[in-house]
Amino acid sequence: QVHLVQSGAEVRKPGASVKVSCKASGYTFTSYYLHWVRQTPGQGLEWMGIMNPSGGSTSYAQKFQGRVTMTRDTSTSTVYMELSSLRSEDTAVYYCATVIVATPVWGQGTLVTVSS
Amino acid sequence: EIVLTQSPGTLSLSPGERATLSCRASQSVSSSYLAWYQQKPGQAPRLLIYGASSRATGIPDRFSGSGSGTDFTLTISRLEPEDFAVYYCQQYGRSSWTFGQGTKVEIK
Numbered sequence: 001q002v003h004l005v006q007s008g009a010e011v012r013k014p015g016a017s018v019k020v021s022c023k024a025s026g027y028t029f030t031s032y033y034l035h036w037v038r039q040t041p042g043q044g045l046e047w048m049g050i051m052n053p054s055g056g057s058t059s060y061a062q063k064f065q066g067r068v069t070m071t072r073d074t075s076t077s078t079v080y081m082e083l084s085s086l087r088s089e090d091t092a093v094y095y096c097a098t099v100i101v102a103t104p105v106w107g108q109g110t111l112v113t114v115s116s
Numbered sequence: 117e118i119v120l121t122q123s124p125g126t127l128s129l130s131p132g133e134r135a136t137l138s139c140r141a142s143q144s145v146s147s148s149y150l151a152w153y154q155q156k157p158g159q160a161p162r163l164l165i166y167g168a169s170s171r172a173t174g175i176p177d178r179f180s181g182s183g184s185g186t187d188f189t190l191t192i193s194r195l196e197p198e199d200f201a202v203y204y205c206q207q208y209g210r211s212s213w214t215f216g217q218g219t220k221v222e223i224k
Contacts, residue, residue: 033211044215044216044217044218045161045206045215047212047213047214050211050212059212093160099149102148102167103163103166103167103172104208106160106161108160
């Protein structure tokens with residue numbers, strides 16, 4: 001069974017960085033792209049970017065260019081999303097997700113709170 | 117970027133009634149890559165429909181999806197109390213995903 005398990009909630013001060021992990025299991029990690037999506041409080045869903053776990057290539061939404069970095073560790077089937085220069089507006093739940101046989105699969109979400 | 121517009125913004129209905137939610141795309145979406153989600157407060161989105169019309173595992177058959185091209189519909193045949201929530205459509209056929217802004221189904 002396909003699972004994406006994310007790291008736990010984080011609290012950061014404005015200006016800091018946060019790194020969220022997403023561990024994949026139940027499928028061939030390098031065969032399917034991995035996406036990151038966030039949801040700010042009371043708002044809708046916002047796509048942040050995509051990573052190819054095979055070669056490590058990435059593509060980021062323009063809004064996050066320069067602040068987001070996606071990396072992976074193929075030995076542990078884990079993808080990481082690091083967001084820097086945090087501001088209060090980055091307080092959100094961050095999700096990793098993939099698509100396998102045309103079916104989306106999501107992680108459980110990681111709450112990141114940015115507060116002084 | 118494909119923009120998804122959902123309507124109505126809010127749907128006020130009673131349990132037992134039929135709900136029809138619309139998702140319109142700014143350009144054609146491959147039907148294989150259109151999904152619907154249900155979200156309740158404090159919870160992650162729950163996949164209901166993928167590929168425009170296929171129910172996800174464990175989803176009751178009162179939920180159905182239809183449509184193609186730029187117009188898609190989620191229908192809940194008879195609303196149960198647990199169905200009152202926010203519903204989102206999503207296109208995932210390209211390297212960048214987009215989501216509708218959501219339709220809230222509330223109790224009348």
